Amino acid sequence: MPRTPTLAIAASAPGPGAAHGGGSGFGYRTRPLRYWTGGTPRCHLRVIEGPEVRATAVTKIDRIDAIIIDVPTVRGHVVSMTTMLTQSVVLVRVRFSDGSEGLGEGASIGGLSYGPESVESVKLAIDTYIAPALVGMDADAIATASAHMEKAVKGNPIARAAVECALWDGLGRRSGLSVAQLFGGRVHDRLPVAWTLANGNSQTDIEEALRMLETRRHRDFKLKIGKRPVKQDIAHVAAIAAAVGDRGTIRVDVNQAWSLTEARYGARGLQEIGCVLIEQPVARDKLAALKALTDGYEIAIMADEVLQGPADAMRVAANRSADVFAVKVCQSGGLKSASDVIAIARAAGIDLYGGTMLESGLGTAAAIQLFATVPEWQFGTEMFGPLLLKDEILAEPLEYKDFSVTVPQGPGIGVTLDDDKVNFYRRDRRSR
Numbered sequence: 079m080p081r082t083p084t085l086a087i088a089a090s091a092p093g094p095g096a097a098h099g100g101g102s103g104f105g106y107r108t109r110p111l112r113y114w115t116g117g118t119p120r121c122h123l124r125v126i127e128g129p130e131v132r133a134t135a136v137t138k139i140d141r142i143d144a145i146i147i148d149v150p151t152v153r154g155h156v157v158s159m160t161t162m163l164t165q166s167v168v169l170v171r172v173r174f175s176d177g178s179e180g181l182g183e184g185a186s187i188g189g190l191s192y193g194p195e196s197v198e199s200v201k202l203a204i205d206t207y208i209a210p211a212l213v214g215m216d217a218d219a220i221a222t223a224s225a226h227m228e229k230a231v232k233g234n235p236i237a238r239a240a241v242e243c244a245l246w247d248g249l250g251r252r253s254g255l256s257v258a259q260l261f262g263g264r265v266h267d268r269l270p271v272a273w274t275l276a277n278g279n280s281q282t283d284i285e286e287a288l289r290m291l292e293t294r295r296h297r298d299f300k301l302k303i304g305k306r307p308v309k310q311d312i313a314h315v316a317a318i319a320a321a322v323g324d325r326g327t328i329r330v331d332v333n334q335a336w337s338l339t340e341a342r343y344g345a346r347g348l349q350e351i352g353c354v355l356i357e358q359p360v361a362r363d364k365l366a367a368l369k370a371l372t373d374g375y376e377i378a379i380m381a382d383e384v385l386q387g388p389a390d391a392m393r394v395a396a397n398r399s400a401d402v403f404a405v406k407v408c409q410s411g412g413l414k415s416a417s418d419v420i421a422i423a424r425a426a427g428i429d430l431y432g433g434t435m436l437e438s439g440l441g442t443a444a445a446i447q448l449f450a451t452v453p454e455w456q457f458g459t460e461m462f463g464p465l466l467l468k469d470e471i472l473a474e475p476l477e478y479k480d481f482s483v484t485v486p487q488g489p490g491i492g493v494t495l496d497d498d499k500v501n502f503y504r505r506d507r508r509s510r
């Protein structure tokens with residue numbers, strides 16, 4: 079006969095530093111509830127059960143909180159559509175009925191100038207539509223939760239990704255497995271990491287590139303272009319390529335700024351000076367133009383903004399409209415969708431590049447967990463998001479050395495937040 083569960087009132091409002099919930103045993107740092115909930119004291123009911131009951135109990139999604147943080151960047155990041163001085167991201171914390179938690183992140187760039195989602199829209203989608211649709215669901219049934227999200231929220235891949243990531247993190251922490259293990263196990267302990275040169279000035283970019291080479295931090299450089307006339311951009315890239323020489327590789331990201339005519343001129347000029355890749359040269363809806371460039375030039379053409387999930391990946395792959403996919407967890411709609419995008423690329427013979435939305439250490443670590451399970455990243459990755467931020471929000475920063483990043487160990491995403499830093503940078507701090 080199974081023992082009847084005993085209902086016990088665990089706490090009405092945990093005190094500072096109190097461990098939240100029932101002994102997950104992962105050493106997961108927690109803070110008082112008001113840290114994420116704005117000080118509302120809540121009553122926690124916890125079921126204390128015998129082991130035979132616990133074995134069959136379903137862990138539920140109890141609560142989903144999303145906050146925006148704004149962290150200054152180490153320098154102005156000049157891209158074709160905006161100049162970033164701050165990066166804003168959404169941090170998501172999901173609490174589960176067994177007391178465990180999961181963390182996720184949603185990020186974009188330059189407000190709404192980069193794509194159709196901003197951090198404000200991500201938070202709104204989570205608070206208003208995703209959280210109510212998911213609370214009460216089985217925490218381990220991530221595929222079901224994702225299907226619910228897709229039904230409740232059309233589009234909005236970044237908002238869905240942030241929550242899905244937190245569900246994987248929670249499942250990993252509960253099971254003692256890393257996200258990489260949940261996705262089949264890591265094939266890499268380290269991943270190569272490119273750096274973006276985007277000072278808006280050739281000489282400053284050259285000095286930065288040389289510093290990165292000397293300190294063995296990065297040797298693959300992505301140059302943000304598309305703001306100046308094409309001819310000037312080619313001269314800018316040529317100057318940096320000459321300074322870097324054969325110590326590194328040079329790629330460019332146009333962020334959709336060129337017409338097909340400009341892109342033809344740019345592709346010819348860039349391949350002549352030894353640039354190896356052009357990322358998203360034309361607008362994301364100009365698939366025929368992307369294909370014309372892919373077919374017409376030796377330089378690799380990479381799809382970025384056009385890839386908003388597996389369906390787009392399929393469209394691009396079906397016509398082989400790109401040579402390379404920049405795989406982004408946020409833009410794909412989550413870790414599982416990003417892994418589907420990767421599968422489509424691999425099946426179509428399209429090369430891979432691990433892309434970023436300039437996430438903080440949390441979102442970057444989540445992507446690294448997935449990317450570590452993929453045998454080959456022909457163009458490496460750009461998992462440098464936290465290095466562009468003036469301050470670190472992880473309790474333990476990711477390790478960058480020898481031109482690569484180390485895949486974090488430990489359950490879930492494998493990182494913990496520095497809650498004081500998060501508290502300092504959260505946007506609603508100013509209104510509290």
Ligand code: MUC
Pocket residue numbers: 187274276331333382433434435436460
């Ligand atoms: C993008 O379009 O690739 C990634 C690196 C970077 O500097 O900007 C982002 C966005």
Ligand code: MG
Pocket residue numbers: 331333357358382383404
């Ligand atoms: Mg890009």
